[in-house]
Amino acid sequence: MSFDLVLFGGTGDLTWRKLMPALFQAWRHGKLPAGGRILAVARDERTDAQYREFIRDKFNAVEEAKQPSGEEFDRFAELLHYRAMDLSKAEHYAGLKQWLDARGAETVVLFLATSPHLFTEICSQLGSAHINGPQVRVVLEKPLGHDLPSAQEINQVVRASFTERQALRIDHYLGKPAVQNLSALRFGNALFEPLWRRESIANIQITLAESIGVGTRGDFYDRTGALRDMVQNHALQLLTMIAMEPPPTGDADAIRDEKLKVLKSLRPFTPQSVLRDVVRGQYKAGSVGGSAVPGYTEEVKVPQDSRTETFVALRTEIQNWRWAGVPFYLRTGKRLMARDAQIVVNFRPVPHPIFPGAGRANKLVIKLQPEDGLELHLMAAKGTGQSDLLAPVKLDLDFDKAFHTERVGAYERLLLDAIAGRLNLFVRSDEQEQAWRWVMPILQAWEQDEEGPRTYTAGSWGPPASSAMIARDGFVWDEEQ
Ligand code: BG6
Secondary structure (H helix, E strand, O other), X not given: OOEEEEEEOOOOHXXXXXXXXXXXXXXXXXXXXXXXXXXXXXXXXXXXXXXXXXXXXXXHHOOHHHOOOHHHHHHHHOOEEEEEOOOOOHHHHHHHHHHHHHHOOOEEEEEEOOOHHHHHHHHHHHHHOOOOOOOEEEEEEOOOOOOHHHHXXXXXXXXXXXXXXXXXXXXXXXXXXXXXXXXXXXXXXXXXXXXXXXOOXXXXXXXXXXXXXXXXXXXXXXXXXXXXXXXXXXXXXHHHHHHOOOOOOOOHHHHHHHHHHHHHHEOOOOHHHHHXXXXXXXXXXXXXXXXXXXXXXXXXXXXXXXXXXXXXEEEEOEOOOOOOOOOXXXXXXXXXXXXXXXXXXXXXXXXXXXXXOOOOOOEEEEEEEOOOEEEEEEEEEOOOXXXXXXXXXXXXXXXXXXXXXXXXXXXXXXXXXXXXXXXXXXXXXXXXXXXXXXXXXXXHHHHHOOOOOEEEEOOEOOOHHHHHHHHOOOOOOHHHO
């Protein structure tokens, strides 16, 4: 299948840090369809050869193991082309159309890896230049909007040029192998589904913890905050994958319809419930992994009086028959103790314990990061001679060992899906808008709240109020168990 992949923002961070290494891996694994061209678009003038050298240099910053040999890079680089464009000029889009039409590839993927404020301009220019035929798909990278009205505005402009099935919204968490395994686990096994409900599950915890700070992104981050950066998208997408009903088919819209229903069933926040069920925090100086690190307001390009949250923990419920009354706890933050992303499904304890030590309940841990894996925590007899003494043990599945194949990274998977037109892992506009609708009362309550975020020491697990919130229900965060 011939394809053209156009990367708007071709010299930007996302392109060289994530997209190019992912495309290189896909090519190296022999998964990139033959007959492809990758066209990087940016403002300044460069030749193809200069662009290839630019990417070769940048690849030095890519993880050691994945670095190409010189000869390998040369072969990959033959796919790379470059085009200077002023994204506000119609004639430049006409030139792009000519370039694309001259070959007439079967598939054209336009990846907007630019600053989001350019999305609407680019999409309407693409529409006016008729670069929106049925073979064209446009990929939009987050952040898509700053709140519900701005997200709706972007979607409206996108819809004027592209159909819903042509517009692919990326949430890179959906490309992570562990997240695909979540569907496989639930809908590929008969074992879990009967337990996947309020009668068996006590609570579900989704933690997306990062040990890094905001780095050089202070400017962007300070306008964004953890709620918009991680909760509105990544955490809520994981929640939908965990909580959705089994879809009737594996078709993208069948899946996305079910995910949307979950988002619509989330209990809406009120100003009172935001105060009670949402904790926001901001890191102060501390130490992570043995090194001293500055506080958030000491980071580059962050105002000293910033009230932006770098941590959010919240409690919600899904108001339907399957989940009524089961708390879902979502937590994310920067400069926490460890890089650790996981979903913990805590089952209810046995109804009538007859063995000493039977107090601990079973749990299923779906690990996303730093490695993906699956742990099922059970109680077992220790075999120490005291016949009925129980102790917790875990069935620990390491996918690397189980499958002996290199795991495909999130961007690699999503780029290949975009080229192949597989839409399952992309977010539909109604899902994205519903997620915004749900977080809006939190944003509004915070605007009214004079207290601002609570501080937490870098290297901790966030403000103590986060543990207190979950303790109110008689539970603890997984790492405190
Ligand atoms: C991005 C956020 O979407 O996800 C970043 O903008 C965050 O702030 C990143 O660091 C985390 O992604 P990952 O894959 O490293 O967990």
